[in-house]
Amino acid sequence: MVSQFVSSHDVRLLGDLDFDFPEGTHAIGRLDKDSEGLLLLTTNKRITRLLFEGSTPHTRSYLVQVKYEVPDVKIELLRAGIGISHTNDSIYTTQPCLVERIAHPETYISNAGELQFYIPHSWLLITLTEGKFHQVRKMVKGIGHPCKRLIRISIENLTLQGLAPGEVKELTEEECLEKLCIQL
Template structure:
C-alpha cells in the first residue's frame, strides 16, 4: 500500500500530502488539464468537483497544488521522489503561468516581479515576467471572467521557481495588477499542448 506523509510548507504554513517513497509498481505520471472550479484532489466532503470526476487512475497524487479557481497543467504521480523534485523549492523546477490581469503592467511593475518582491510570508525568488498577446489556442473560461468596461486587461507570462499559496495572484496584486485568470501552462518539461480542459494523458518519465 502506498504510504503518505504530510509535510509543512514553510512558506504557506499548510500541510501538504506527499508520497514518502518510491512506488512498488511501475512509475506513473499523468498530465491533466484542470478546468476552472475543480479541486486538485480526489475527494471533497462538500460535493464539489474533484479529480475523481475526470481521472479514473488510482494511487496517484498531485505534485503541488493548482487552486480551484486556477486552470491548466496538473501533474499526478505515484513517485515520491519525482513529486519532491517538482514541488520542493530547493530543486527550482520551473513553472510557467499565463496570467490575465486587470490593467496593463508597465516596465517598472514587470521589473519588480523579475527581481523578487516581499510578500507577507517573505521575499519571492526572482521570476520571469513578460507581456504577451492572448494565446490564440486558449479556450474560453466557463464562467467568463468579470471585466470592467473602463479598465483594459492584458496577459503576462510568469515563470516561477517556487510554489507558495496563491503566489502568482499575490504577486500581481502587490504590483497593482490583480489577476483575473490564471493558467499553468508548463511544469518541468511538460506542458498543456494537445490537452483540452478536462483531458488527461499518461506519459513516460525516465
C-alpha cells in the same frame, strides 16, 4: 482497503474525469480552486520530493490575466522579486523570475474561445521556480493588478500544448522524468 476522500469545498475532483486512475495517485503540486491548467499526477512520491524539495529548482510557467494595463516599471518589480504576505503577518520576498507581457494568450492554451476579456487588462507570462503561499496571485496584487485568471501552462518541459480542458494524457515514468528534468 480503499479509502475515498471527498473535498468539503465545491470543487471538481479527479473522480469527475473520465479516466481510471490507479490506486495511490496523487497530485504533484496543487492548483487552488480558482486556478486552472496543468496538474501532474503520479503514484511515485519520490518524483514529488525531487521536483519540489530537490537541490535543483524546476520552472513553472503561468499565463496570468490581470486587471488594467501593466506598465514596464511594474513588470520590472515582478522580475526582481517582490514582498508578499506570509504567515503571521510576515513578508516573504519572492525570488527573481521571468515576466513577459503577452499579446496573444490563445497561442498558449487550446481553449482560447473561453478566454474572458476585461477592459482594460493585461496578460502576463510568469515563469518562476517556487510557488509559495498563492504566490503568483499575491505578486500581481502587490503591484496593483489583481489576478482575474491564472492558468499553469507548464512545469519544466511538460506543457498544456495540445490538451483540451479535462483531458488526461498518460506518460511513462521515463517520459515524465525526462520532461521534468529529473534524474532518479
